[in-house]
Amino acid sequence: MYSTLDVDIRPGSGLGRFEIVVLTxxxxxxxxxxxxxxxxxxxxxxPQVELKxxxxxxxxxxxxxxxxxxxxxxxxxxHQRLHTICLRRLRDLNPPVVLRYxxxxxxxxxxxxxxxxxxxxxGPTYPGDELRYPGLWFSFEEDAxxxxxxxxxxxxxxxxxxxxxxxxxxxxxxxxxxDGKSVDALEEVGELPVMAGEIRQAVAxxxxxxxxxxxxxxxxxxxxxLGETTAQDLTLDLGPPVRVHYKEDERMSIHAKDSASxxxxxxxxxxxxxxxxxxxxxxxxxxxxxxxxxxxPEDDEDDTPPRKRFFDRFETIxxxxxxxxxxxxxxxxxxxxxxDIVLPGATSRLRVVYGYDGIIxxxxxxxxxxxxxxx
Numbered sequence: 481m482y483s484t485l486d487v488d489i490r491p492g493s494g495l496g497r498f499e500i501v502v503l504t505x506x507x508x509x510x511x512x513x514x515x516x517x518x519x520x521x522x523x524x525x526x527p528q529v530e531l532k533x534x535x536x537x538x539x540x541x542x543x544x545x546x547x548x549x550x551x552x553x554x555x556x557x558x559h560q561r562l563h564t565i566c567l568r569r570l571r572d573l574n575p576p577v578v579l580r581y582x583x584x585x586x587x588x589x590x591x592x593x594x595x596x597x598x599x600x601x602x603g604p605t606y607p608g609d610e611l612r613y614p615g616l617w618f619s620f621e622e623d624a625x626x627x628x629x630x631x632x633x634x635x636x637x638x639x640x641x642x643x644x645x646x647x648x649x650x651x652x653x654x655x656x657x658x659d660g661k662s663v664d665a666l667e668e669v670g671e672l673p674v675m676a677g678e679i680r681q682a683v684a685x686x687x688x689x690x691x692x693x694x695x696x697x698x699x700x701x702x703x704x705x706l707g708e709t710t711a712q713d714l715t716l717d718l719g720p721p722v723r724v725h726y727k728e729d730e731r732m733s734i735h736a737k738d739s740a741s742x743x744x745x746x747x748x749x750x751x752x753x754x755x756x757x758x759x760x761x762x763x764x765x766x767x768x769x770x771x772x773x774x775x776x777p778e779d780d781e782d783d784t785p786p787r788k789r790f791f792d793r794f795e796t797i798x799x800x801x802x803x804x805x806x807x808x809x810x811x812x813x814x815x816x817x818x819x820d821i822v823l824p825g826a827t828s829r830l831r832v833v834y835g836y837d838g839i840i841x842x843x844x845x846x847x848x849x850x851x852x853x854x855x
Contacts, residue, residue, distance in 0.1 A: 483525065485550055487567070488580040492615020492656040495565045497522075498553060500655055511678075512543060512560035513756060513767040515553065519545075533758040536846055540791045543758060550577055558791070560756060560768040561675075564654040568622070571647075579651065587648070595620070596644040615656035622649045671695055682753055682771040683787070684854055686801075686838040690751050690771075692718075704751060706854060751854040755790055760850050762814065771852060773839075775800065794847040798834065807834040812842065 487496030494500050497518065499510050519526045528548035534541045543560060545553040552566040570577050570587050579587040581601055587593035598611050598618050605611055611618040675695035683691045689705040702717045703709070715721075756768040770790055777785040788797045798807065812831045831850065834841045840853040 484576045484578055485525075486578040486580070488582075489586070489616065489651065489653065491613060491653065493653070495551075495567060495651075495653050498551075498562065498565055500562050500565065500653065510562040511767055512545070512555045512562070515545065515555075515562060519547065531758055535758075538758050539755060539848055549574070558768075558770060564652060566650055566652050568650040570649070570651075593618075593648040593651075594644065595646045595648070598648065615654060617652040617654070618648050619650040619652065620646050620648060671697065678767070679769060682769055684751070684753060684771060684773050684839075684852055686773070686836075686854065689854065690753065706751060753852040755848070755850050757844075757848065757850055760844065762850065773797065773800070773852065790849065792849075794834075794841065794843045794849055797841065797849055801836045801839065807836050809834045 485496070489495060492500070498515065516529075519529055526547050530546040530548065532544040532546060540557045542557045542563070543555040545551075545555065547553065549569055549572055550567055552568070553562060554564040554566070555561060556563050567577070567579065570579065570593060573589065576589045577587065578585060578589075579593065584601060585591055586597060586601060595611065595618075602611075602613055602616070605613050610620065677699075678695050679692055680695050680697065681693040683693070685691070687706070689703060689709065692702045692704065693699070694701070704714065753769050753771040754762055754766040755771070756766055757763060772787045772789050775786040775788075777783075786800070788800045801807075810833045812833045814831065832843045834843060838855060840855070841849050842851040842853075844850055
């Protein structure tokens with residue numbers, strides 16, 4: 481028996497522990513990585529979690545985190561930011577739900593949330609089958625959205641007698657624009673206070689390094705240069721790392737043309753950009769990084785050199801990096817060293833690694849570039 485899910489509504493902002501708009505630094509972040517990390521540490525409160533996504537275009541399509549049995553969290557496709565929260569099955573007792581607004585209990589095991597109770601708590605709103613407020617939406621459908629005609633037929637019509645006691649089936653909290661209107665569920669999340677200090681964009685330049693751009697957009701970018709930037713420099717610019725990894729695996733040296741020339745004392749500089757893609761072995765190890773690969777400018781006056789982006793297919797990026805010669809490739813299975821990783825399908829484990837002059841791409845079977853390594 482799990483403890484009661486006791487949550488409070490904050491229209492346009494959040495529900496319980498889950499925040500869409502964070503106004504203080506002590507609150508939980510709104511990225512998919514942060515929310516999953518929080519849920520993982522609170523497995524007694526959220527024991528069952530399911531991730532839903534489109535495996536063919538998971539780099540750009542929304543992701544739904546289903547926290548059984550009451551919560552659905554919708555994250556934007558490109559930036560993987562919490563966009564909409566849906567609370568459902570309010571009368572399910574496994575576990576029971578207590579829903580609050582300010583100091584008022586709206587729904588509990590003893591209190592059923594009805595249309596009239598919503599009006600008493602939030603006041604009048606615009607006409608429609610659902611009750612919609614800025615950043616908040618009460619639905620009388622169990623699952624389907626916007627099917628008010630079916631709801632009327634199912635409930636025998638909205639007469640004056642039964643309309644007031646109609647039971648709320650779902651509560652949705654979403655972002656709202658400055659004019660108070662809710663943001664479309666498929667739109668990307670705009671710049672919010674919670675994003676301050678996080679990477680907005682990473683622009684990779686072969687043989688040079690990576691330029692990191694941060695939120696807010698007015699922040700100073702940071703250049704990470706191959707063979708020049710030190711660990712101390714990064715600590716000063718980015719702060720202390722969450723984790724430190726030491727390169728101790730030398731198995732790739734077997735492929736060197738001259739094994740004798742590979743010594744442990746020889747310095748080697750690498751930079752990696754990882755795409756946080758559901759279904760891949762590296763998922764949830766890193767936050768989503770929206771990277772771009774920048775080419776050489778056409779001339780000295782070219783202020784906008786050509787770029788390829790993380791959502792471009794491998795074939796497009798490969799032609800951009802090497803228009804003529806096909807690159808050499810190797811097969812990589814990242815689950816070889818991780819016995820506990822279980823992926824959706826056996827073929828999804830296999831990755832192909834393509835090597836170019838100064839850059840390596842790790843590619844999935846759906847032609848999605850999962851990671852970029854500069855050297």
